[in-house]
Amino acid sequence: MVSALCKLISxxxxxKVARLNTQIDSKLMSKIEQKKAAHGLKTDRGVRQEMDDExxxxxx
Numbered sequence: 203m204v205s206a207l208c209k210l211i212s213x214x215x216x217x218k219v220a221r222l223n224t225q226i227d228s229k230l231m232s233k234i235e236q237k238k239a240a241h242g243l244k245t246d247r248g249v250r251q252e253m254d255d256e257x258x259x260x261x262x
Contacts, residue, residue, distance in 0.1 A: 238245045 235245050
């Protein structure tokens with residue numbers, strides 16, 4: 203009985219920690235994306251807005 207209760211509490215705690223870590227990761231990723239955009243760097247969600255034709259031609 204006590205063992206089952208301990209397992210239940212443990213699983214509940216693990217779920218809360220996993221949810222919290224995911225929330226922190228998404229907030230951190232959002233901050234990183236904002237900083238990259240502010241510096242004009244390519245982000246995972248978009249491309250640089252200051253891309254020149256020369257830069258584009260060299261990458262092809």
